[in-house]
Amino acid sequence: MSDPTKLTLAQARDAVKSKExxxxxxxxxxxxxxxRAKSLNCYITETPExxxxxxxxxxxxxxxxxxxxxxxxxxxxxxxxxxxxxxxTAASRILDRFTPPYExxxxxxxxxxxxxxxxxxxxxxxxxxxxNETSAFGPVVSPxxxxxxxxxxxxxGSSGGSSAAVAARLCLGATATDTGGSIRQPAAFTGTVGxxxxxxxxxxxxxxxxxxxxxxxxxxxxTVRDAAIMLRSMAGHDPKDTTSVDAPVPxxxxxxxxxxxxxxxxxxxxxxxxxxxxxxxxLWDQGVAWLKDAGAEIVDISLPHTRHAxxxxxxxxxxxxxxxxxxxxxxxYGLRVEGRDIIEMYxxxxxxxxxxxxxxxxxxxxxxxxxxxxxxxxxxxxKVRSLIKRDFDQAFAAxxxxxxxxxxxxxxxxxxxxxxxDPVEMYLNDVFTxxxxxxxxxxxxxxxxxxxxxxxxxxxxxxxxxxxxxxFSLAAAIESAAPxxxxxxxxxxxx
Amino acid sequence: MSVxxxxxxxxxxxxxxxxxxxEVERLGGELxxxxxxxxxxxxxxxxGVEPITSVLPMQMKKREDVVTDGGVAxxxxxxxxxxxxxxxxxxxVVE
Numbered sequence: 001m002s003d004p005t006k007l008t009l010a011q012a013r014d015a016v017k018s019k020e021x022x023x024x025x026x027x028x029x030x031x032x033x034x035x036r037a038k039s040l041n042c043y044i045t046e047t048p049e050x051x052x053x054x055x056x057x058x059x060x061x062x063x064x065x066x067x068x069x070x071x072x073x074x075x076x077x078x079x080x081x082x083x084x085x086x087x088x089t090a091a092s093r094i095l096d097r098f099t100p101p102y103e104x105x106x107x108x109x110x111x112x113x114x115x116x117x118x119x120x121x122x123x124x125x126x127x128x129x130x131x132n133e134t135s136a137f138g139p140v141v142s143p144x145x146x147x148x149x150x151x152x153x154x155x156x157g158s159s160g161g162s163s164a165a166v167a168a169r170l171c172l173g174a175t176a177t178d179t180g181g182s183i184r185q186p187a188a189f190t191g192t193v194g195x196x197x198x199x200x201x202x203x204x205x206x207x208x209x210x211x212x213x214x215x216x217x218x219x220x221x222x223t224v225r226d227a228a229i230m231l232r233s234m235a236g237h238d239p240k241d242t243t244s245v246d247a248p249v250p251x252x253x254x255x256x257x258x259x260x261x262x263x264x265x266x267x268x269x270x271x272x273x274x275x276x277x278x279x280x281x282x283l284w285d286q287g288v289a290w291l292k293d294a295g296a297e298i299v300d301i302s303l304p305h306t307r308h309a310x311x312x313x314x315x316x317x318x319x320x321x322x323x324x325x326x327x328x329x330x331x332x333y334g335l336r337v338e339g340r341d342i343i344e345m346y347x348x349x350x351x352x353x354x355x356x357x358x359x360x361x362x363x364x365x366x367x368x369x370x371x372x373x374x375x376x377x378x379x380x381x382x383k384v385r386s387l388i389k390r391d392f393d394q395a396f397a398a399x400x401x402x403x404x405x406x407x408x409x410x411x412x413x414x415x416x417x418x419x420x421x422d423p424v425e426m427y428l429n430d431v432f433t434x435x436x437x438x439x440x441x442x443x444x445x446x447x448x449x450x451x452x453x454x455x456x457x458x459x460x461x462x463x464x465x466x467x468x469x470x471x472f473s474l475a476a477a478i479e480s481a482a483p484x485x486x487x488x489x490x491x492x493x494x495x
Numbered sequence: 496m497s498v499x500x501x502x503x504x505x506x507x508x509x510x511x512x513x514x515x516x517x518e519v520e521r522l523g524g525e526l527x528x529x530x531x532x533x534x535x536x537x538x539x540x541x542x543g544v545e546p547i548t549s550v551l552p553m554q555m556k557k558r559e560d561v562v563t564d565g566g567v568a569x570x571x572x573x574x575x576x577x578x579x580x581x582x583x584x585x586x587x588v589v590e
Binding site: 098102199213242245312315326331336339341350363366389438439 | 585
């Protein structure tokens with residue numbers, strides 16, 4: 001076998017199952033690739049001994065004929081998922097030395113199905129960011145470079161370690177989370193596939209909370225089929241998360257390659273922003289043409305409250321974050337910085353432990369929830385959120401099966417290029433993705449080709465609640481029509 | 496609405512985040528930039544609209560009122576920055 005890291009997750013699964021390759025061999029190939037790719041800074045914590053032990057156990061189960069659906073497949077885990085006995089940092093100094101005594105439900109589901117953990121992937125601190133530059137463990141470098149330019153490109157965020165590791169073949173697939181676009185934007189920036197399932201599809205238990213009414217877990221992979229395989233294992237009911245839905249998990253892989261003939265695809269005019277780049281507009285038109293060629297019916301729709309989604313998000317998400325992050329007080333776990341009394345201890349701990357983006361969002365959240373401002377900001381934002389959701393409800397009620405939009409307003413940018421002077425500049429990255437979290441809908445980002453600067457661009461499909469299957473069928477249709485993207489060859493390898 | 500230095504300090508204290516004097520002005524500017532960005536919501540017509548409580552129609556789940564977990568004091572204390580026996584240790588609160 002040539003390089004096992006070049007296999008898709010589906011190919012690796014078949015090779016391991018047919019004993020063409022051992023799980024140990026497959027895992028070792030990925031661990032070797034990780035050793036050579038330290039300069040990308042994808043992993044915060046690598047777990048090679050555990051990976052090899054898990055792979056060995058997989059090979060034993062395969063020998064006994066007891067293989068699970070992900071048997072022996074090495075994956076990366078976003079360092080927001082608590083992993084029993086393995087340091088979990090949320091890329092924050094405040095959790096620098098936190099080792100959970102429990103396992104998140106979603107990662108436990110992956111191990112139940114036989115997957116192998118390679119390590120914990122870098123991210124924006126507490127998943128707050130769109131470029132992975134807010135990590136206390138340093139930024140992740142994308143394996144992609146602009147044509148004729150060696151500038152370090154961001155892999156998107158917050159799941160930037162996940163997207164970069166998948167694109168650089170440092171794992172077969174990765175877990176990620178999405179609160180405003182943190183799965184789909186990094187996938188779009190790295191030429192990978194990322195799906196945020198319907199709110200409630202995956203358990204949030206054991207995943208460090210950012211904004212609980214918006215957070216969802218999902219996979220980032222190199223193909224649509226791989227995403228379908230991973231999501232099936234990740235999803236499912238969990239009594240420990242009251243918002244997780246008690247409904248059977250379909251065989252998503254069966255939807256990959258299914259016909260999309262007659263599916264009605266809505267194209268929302270409000271997403272055609274003033275000043276949208278010609279390249280993004282052309283990509284979107286191309287996506288429409290691909291789906292039309294595949295037999296789908298295209299309809300123009302209106303989602304009139306779209307433009308209010310991002311401002312609404314920047315009230316609701318910080319409000320929930322300020323509440324969720326109140327637990328980091330230097331008492332039960334994490335960093336403690338002493339003070340003259342307990343209040344000063346709290347204040348010093350949180351000032352030192354949180355990075356500047358997290359401090360900013362906690363303060364905005366505190367402000368919009370504070371006495372005298374709660375109705376003007378928070379309650380009003382929750383009303384606007386109702387209107388955003390109603391827009392989608394009406395489109396789906398009128399017979400639309402899915403909505404097609406660009407995933408991001410631009411390609412990836414270089415480190416330090418955005419948001420230094422004005423935080424809002426960085427927030428605008430999520431303009432196309434954030435509506436989906438507002439309405440709790442499933443959304444997938446799938447590669448659409450390369451821009452003139454040589455970096456990938458993604459298309460987004462938004463589906464009805466719990467209709468991830470339609471998204472997988474449509475995403476697969478785009479994947480097979482789009483020009484094949486060759487992932488970058490490893491310029492980053494250290495000898 | 497815009498925040499002044501006194502408000503920045505009040506919010507920071509409510510959020511239990513210490514701020515240096517030198518940071519106050521910059522923080523105020525950043526908070527004002529975000530508040531200016533969300534200001535457009537005040538013009539949205541929300542007359543008669545209910546604030547969202549859940550994105551999906553969902554029955555509140557209930558379970559039997561029984562103990563399902565516990566007896567893991569060592570685990571709970573394992574990550575504490577300061578502990579004694581089975582207690583978290585904090586600075587003196589009551590004189």
